[in-house]
Amino acid sequence: MNSKQYYSSKGSYLKEHKKYFSHQQLKKDVDFLISALKLKKTDRILDLACGHGRHTIELKKKGFDIEGLDFSNHLLEIAEEQARQKNLKINFYKQDIHKINLQKKYDKIFLFFSEFGLFDAEKALKNTAKILKDNGLFLLDCDNVFRVVRYLTKHPRAPYQFDFIKMELKEKRKSGKGVRYYTFPELERFFNNNKLRVFSIYGNYEKEKLNINSKRMIIVGKKVKGFTGDSSTDSNSLGITRYAAQSNPSSSF
Numbered sequence: 151m152n153s154k155q156y157y158s159s160k161g162s163y164l165k166e167h168k169k170y171f172s173h174q175q176l177k178k179d180v181d182f183l184i185s186a187l188k189l190k191k192t193d194r195i196l197d198l199a200c201g202h203g204r205h206t207i208e209l210k211k212k213g214f215d216i217e218g219l220d221f222s223n224h225l226l227e228i229a230e231e232q233a234r235q236k237n238l239k240i241n242f243y244k245q246d247i248h249k250i251n252l253q254k255k256y257d258k259i260f261l262f263f264s265e266f267g268l269f270d271a272e273k274a275l276k277n278t279a280k281i282l283k284d285n286g287l288f289l290l291d292c293d294n295v296f297r298v299v300r301y302l303t304k305h306p307r308a309p310y311q312f313d314f315i316k317m318e319l320k321e322k323r324k325s326g327k328g329v330r331y332y333t334f335p336e337l338e339r340f341f342n343n344n345k346l347r348v349f350s351i352y353g354n355y356e357k358e359k360l361n362i363n364s365k366r367m368i369i370v371g372k373k374v375k376g377f378t379g380d381s382s383t384d385s386n387s388l389g390i391t392r393y394a395a396q397s398n399p400s401s402s403f
């Protein structure tokens with residue numbers, strides 16, 4: 151089953167992830183997004199790979215100006231139906247992240263609870279940066295490879311194995327391509343290549359520091375005009391401090 155099928159009405163995505171979809175979890179996620187991205191009611195926001203729209207809808211309910219994008223017909227139908235039932239007008243775009251075609255630009259974009267390793271990372275980030283305004287913020291939330299590897303080391307009978315040459319997680323019984331996992335420096339390079347300067351790194355939705363056991367790896371980048379990604383760039387001249395929010399979560403962007 152390829153990823154399109156996995157997220158379709160015949161796939162098992164919603165069933166497999168049911169335990170993550172509680173109202174309590176949703177509240178935590180949304181509080182985190184508001185805080186980490188410093189969401190304002192005047193921001194134009196995009197929930198990228200929004201799935202069945204749980205965060206899109208919750209943020210719209212709170213009065214934020216948000217839209218969703220996903221490539222799954224099935225999940226978007228659920229999102230649209232939920233929005234209709236709640237009398238919320240939300241634009242959901244059915245598009246592939248590798249071929250985004252939107253005329254608008256956004257102040258804030260998030261790719262939350264993502265299976266980023268399924269994407270062509272360079273293409274996905276290039277397309278995302280294109281629809282982000284200058285000074286806009288992008289949040290990427292993905293799994294922490296070190297935690298996954300530790301888990302597999304402790305559970306050798308798990309039906310997965312990690313290919314350290316390709317940095318791919320594969321199902322033991324299947325051959326072929328697995329899910330690519332990235333370390334922070336690799337992702338920072340992709341961010342930088344697209345004028346995204348990394349500000350904050352978190353290890354979970356409680357905004358704790360990233361470490362080897364962290365459940366998530368969450369990176370917030372700001373699109374900075376003229377930023378070349380060259381680490382020798384004088385960040386003071388750009389008016390920014392690297393990883394400001396990690397050392398001082400209350401600092402402003």
Ligand SMILES: C[S@@+](CC[C@H](N)C(=O)[O-])C[C@H]1O[C@@H](n2cnc3c(N)ncnc32)[C@H](O)[C@@H]1O
Pocket residue numbers: 153157198199200201202203204205219220221222225245246247248261262263264265268
């Ligand atoms: C793990 S789900 C997360 C969904 C949502 N962000 C959430 O937290 O509920 C990953 C989502 O990525 C979407 N997706 C996967 N590949 C995609 C692609 N190439 N373009 C757009 N969306 C994609 C899937 O349809 C699915 O909705």
